[in-house]
Amino acid sequence: MIRISVDLMGGDHGPEMVVPGVAKALERHPDIRFTLFGLEPECAPILAKYPALAQASTFVACEVAVGMDDKPSQALRRGRYRSTMWRAIEAVKTDDADVCVSAGNTGALMAMSKFCLRTMANIERPAIAAIWPTLRGESIVLDVGATIGADAQQLIDYAMMGAAMARALFEIEKPTVGLLNIGVEEIKGQDEVKEAGRMIREAQMPSLDYYGFVEGNDLGKGTVDVVVTEGFVGNIALKTAEGTARQIAEYLRAAMSRTLMARIGYVFAKSAFNLLREKMDPGKVNGGVFLGLNGIVIKSHGGADAEGFAAAVDVGYDMARNGLKSKIEHDLNLFHNHRSTLVVPATDSSSN
Amino acid sequence: MIRISVDLMGGDHGPEMVVPGVAKALERHPDIRFTLFGLEPECAPILAKYPALAQASTFVACEVAVGMDDKPSQALRRGRYRSTMWRAIEAVKTDDADVCVSAGNTGALMAMSKFCLRTMANIERPAIAAIWPTLRGESIVLDVGATIGADAQQLIDYAMMGAAMARALFEIEKPTVGLLNIGVEEIKGQDEVKEAGRMIREAQMPSLDYYGFVEGNDLGKGTVDVVVTEGFVGNIALKTAEGTARQIAEYLRAAMSRTLMARIGYVFAKSAFNLLREKMDPGKVNGGVFLGLNGIVIKSHGGADAEGFAAAVDVGYDMARNGLKSKIEHDLNLFHNHRSTLVVPATDSSSN
CATH class of the missing domain: 3.40.718.10 (Isopropylmalate Dehydrogenase)
Incomplete structure (x- = not known):
């Protein structure tokens, strides 16, 4: 089972595009369990049309949706701890999800992901x-x-x-x-x-x-x-x-x-x-992957349609199933340990 | 009349591609007079096939052809003053041509153009x-x-x-x-x-x-x-x-x-x-234009065919006919004079 948290409010068309996209991804990967973060008045009627998805997911009602034009600082001020975007990311941090997918605006999603998940040890800055x-x-x-x-x-x-x-x-x-x-x-x-x-x-x-x-x-x-x-x-x-x-x-x-x-x-x-x-x-081919954070976040194109959003979920699924995060950690450790073994003798000889 | 100097030895196919290209351009613009720089043994038999071009041009035999893989420093060492590339550029400097066209390698062409023509007043670095x-x-x-x-x-x-x-x-x-x-x-x-x-x-x-x-x-x-x-x-x-x-x-x-x-x-x-x-x-659409030098040099794609090279000559023709160089000089003067009038009063008041 792969657990994916989804921000239903992102993208140019919000839940009307995201919900059918998530449903499509579920058809392809029946072993996904979703946690869906949205504003209830907008999402409930759409979710009601997808009973199979409703069965395979938990809906979490939130108070705030980050706007597509919100500046990162604005999004953090308004949406920290309570927006659909933040809560979807946080689910990865609290290990309630293996990966988070959002079609929300890139700047806000990156700012929140950095703030919530922090960069990995040995990594200064994340990349998309x-x-x-x-x-x-x-x-x-x-x-x-x-x-x-x-x-x-x-x-x-x-x-x-x-x-x-x-x-x-x-x-x-x-x-x-x-x-x-x-x-x-x-x-x-x-x-x-x-x-x-x-x-x-x-x-x-x-x-x-x-x-x-x-x-x-x-x-x-x-x-x-x-x-x-x-x-x-x-x-x-x-x-x-x-x-x-x-x-x-x-x-x-x-x-x-x-x-x-x-x-x-x-x-x-x-x-x-x-x-x-x-x-x-x-x-x-949709799905920018945020790398270098303590958790995997997938950014879908804001203008994607349901098929495009499903493709972004597919990417998240593959990343989680194949253990991307532990692969990165393993490689980074190997590299940085290797570097320190190269450095240590020099330090030793200078202290002798 | 527009005067164009051409390096016949540039490009992946040299004079076999360049000569027919120049001939094509002449058909479109009968008011061009060409000065063609090449190695005689290779160029003479090809030029003989284009009598109209031979009539509208002067051939100058040179000793050296810059290679497509020559490093800029190498090209300058081997080819300064005597290569087909250098001599074609120099024709612009001595005002024997309004514009120079070459399909030779970009690094060498830029290095020679800078060395021979120098940058315009107020311009630190040329651009393509x-x-x-x-x-x-x-x-x-x-x-x-x-x-x-x-x-x-x-x-x-x-x-x-x-x-x-x-x-x-x-x-x-x-x-x-x-x-x-x-x-x-x-x-x-x-x-x-x-x-x-x-x-x-x-x-x-x-x-x-x-x-x-x-x-x-x-x-x-x-x-x-x-x-x-x-x-x-x-x-x-x-x-x-x-x-x-x-x-x-x-x-x-x-x-x-x-x-x-x-x-x-x-x-x-x-x-x-x-x-x-x-x-x-x-x-x-061929022809990178070197801007910011005391003369116009057009770089054709090395892999261009005759039609492509003719397009690069067309670009040079338009540039020369429309007085590109004096337009640039005029604008730069205007801008830098405008800036100095803005600066002068401040300097004056501080010296009072």
């Missing part, structure tokens, strides 16, 4: 990991916007956390990891990235296979399982890719309706187009 | 501007990789140079300019970007219409005419968009050949697909 569709399947890209700026050590923490997530999600033993850069030569790029490259190569971590630098076009190719970058760059890369996908979909729509021949062609090729649309739909 | 296809037409995005990191003043320089380029290329009187960021609120983002936003808003420049922050997905939408960012981020955004376009083209190809019905549909819609391919082909 995105699941990126590629020509080879899927990759994990992080950080896509939790924090601006990262030094070499933080990039290495991201690499370890991303690799642990790849092991949990893709069930690969030793995922390949690349550092996002503007060239593949060792001499190019930001100092932090070059330094991280040197450190990660030297550390020879058993949990990952360091590939080297990758460039922007490697993201879509799926050159590596895990792409590591600082949050500003990662966020812009993610949104640029989403924007490009939408742009091409628009070109395609226009091209297909331009001539009679093209419209006839469209009718013949309709099922192929539907398949393509599914591949290109950012909502199908 | 890309022409980005959008749903609304085209935008200019800079810097896409000339320099890593930029402070607020440098971002403002980029904004002015990009706006001048938009005026020259799109013939818009007051282009809209946005700063690339990870959110549209004033409180979000890198400090340099926030500071640049404040400064540019206060400066109320007559040459551009400051829009505010834009995000990665605004690139494809064409929200603004000019998107300003630091070179690391710009390069990754550019390559991510190119990679996503290729990825979707691959999905499309696979989807269209999957079933018999889809293949029939493809036949009917073939001309629409060709149109789409043209829109999605990064080679069609």
